[in-house]
Amino acid sequence: MRILVTGGAGFIGSTFVRHILATYPTDEIVVLDKLTYAGNLANLPPLSTTPRLSFIKGDICDETIVEQAMSDCDTVVHFAAETHVDRSLLQARDFMRTNVQGTYVLLEVARRQQVRHFLHISTDEVYGNACSPDGVSRPSQETDTLLPLSPYAASKVGADTLAFSYWASYGLPVTITRCSNNYGPYQYPEKQLPLFILNALEDRPLPVYGHGEHSRDWIHVQDHVEALTLILHQPESRVIGQIFNIGAHEERSTLQNARVVLEILEKPESLLSFVEDRPGNVQRHAVDTSKIARQLGWRARIPFAVGLRQTIDWYHAHPTWINTIKEQRNEFLAAALQRGMQSRSVDGVAH
Numbered sequence: 001m002r003i004l005v006t007g008g009a010g011f012i013g014s015t016f017v018r019h020i021l022a023t024y025p026t027d028e029i030v031v032l033d034k035l036t037y038a039g040n041l042a043n044l045p046p047l048s049t050t051p052r053l054s055f056i057k058g059d060i061c062d063e064t065i066v067e068q069a070m071s072d073c074d075t076v077v078h079f080a081a082e083t084h085v086d087r088s089l090l091q092a093r094d095f096m097r098t099n100v101q102g103t104y105v106l107l108e109v110a111r112r113q114q115v116r117h118f119l120h121i122s123t124d125e126v127y128g129n130a131c132s133p134d135g136v137s138r139p140s141q142e143t144d145t146l147l148p149l150s151p152y153a154a155s156k157v158g159a160d161t162l163a164f165s166y167w168a169s170y171g172l173p174v175t176i177t178r179c180s181n182n183y184g185p186y187q188y189p190e191k192q193l194p195l196f197i198l199n200a201l202e203d204r205p206l207p208v209y210g211h212g213e214h215s216r217d218w219i220h221v222q223d224h225v226e227a228l229t230l231i232l233h234q235p236e237s238r239v240i241g242q243i244f245n246i247g248a249h250e251e252r253s254t255l256q257n258a259r260v261v262l263e264i265l266e267k268p269e270s271l272l273s274f275v276e277d278r279p280g281n282v283q284r285h286a287v288d289t290s291k292i293a294r295q296l297g298w299r300a301r302i303p304f305a306v307g308l309r310q311t312i313d314w315y316h317a318h319p320t321w322i323n324t325i326k327e328q329r330n331e332f333l334a335a336a337l338q339r340g341m342q343s344r345s346v347d348g349v350a351h
């Protein structure tokens, strides 16, 4: 395969690239990445010594660059996106542009160039709160109604449904995946787990939104990319026009995560800091993965307890990677890392 990987310098995209290069000795990869704050060439193997990897810096909304990047590729794996919910509440425009318009450009070019497979990476955020149509909490199924609760989630619904429509209308060979919360090495530290790890390592308070009761299903990024690779290597009839949930059945609340990070790093509970919740915060994300288990025989294999320790060790061992990010002087990130200083009282109890 010659695979165009959009967003291949980001967290999940770069893990996918490293995995393909390490596992499939004849596959070639073209990464197209705009190198926004979340994209980092240090996430990829060195370009000079990796002949099967080429890199194009560019925007997925730019049709000319997309045409050039996609030429000679038979497969597209589309990770490129604005992904952070808190940012989408402040600057929704960027999310609509990259996630919706950018996906549209990619689909159009893929249709004209007749690619063999377009794997669209979506998210369980598209479902909103995990619950059945009658409101009872249960893991989301692929056929559930999409009820996005943030501009980010809404932009991913736009992208996800556009991708599906290109299969339905034009027969573009599309597969859509909706994965739960990823964690692991190389994750940009604006997200919950790396932010907690970094703050704990540096003895700063961990900002727990609300009462810390919101729960997510935590999947190690390596499990996620292995599921994607499995999909890419299936016969067409099994995966084209299909939507697959991906998750690990490792549901944990924010407070549980904050406590376990402090425990592993032997830091005091006094570093817990309860702060204002984000508007529209999803109470529970959880996905039903019986379809991918039944049809493709996939299930996650890295237990959260193991993956989290490995992730903490990785951040501990990579101060240079962290310092490079800090040197970008990203105002949003600086504020997120400091948010724990603004602790508030919860139910009258000062924290």
Ligand SMILES: Cc1cn([C@H]2C[C@H](O)[C@@H](COP(=O)(O)OP(=O)(O)O[C@H]3O[C@H](CO)[C@@H](O)[C@H](O)[C@H]3O)O2)c(=O)[nH]c1=O
Residues within 6 Å of the ligand: 083, 084, 085, 086, 122, 123, 124, 125, 179, 180, 181, 182, 190, 191, 192, 193, 195, 207, 208, 209, 210, 212, 214, 215, 216, 254, 281, 282, 285, 336
């Ligand atoms: C950054 C941060 C988050 N939180 C809370 C808010 C949420 O209840 C929970 C997880 O927040 P985040 O790490 O931002 O992840 P979440 O909103 O679930 O969205 C993630 O998971 C989605 C998949 O479910 C992906 O599509 C998104 O790109 C990814 O950002 O932790 C805190 O309590 N403190 C924090 O500092």
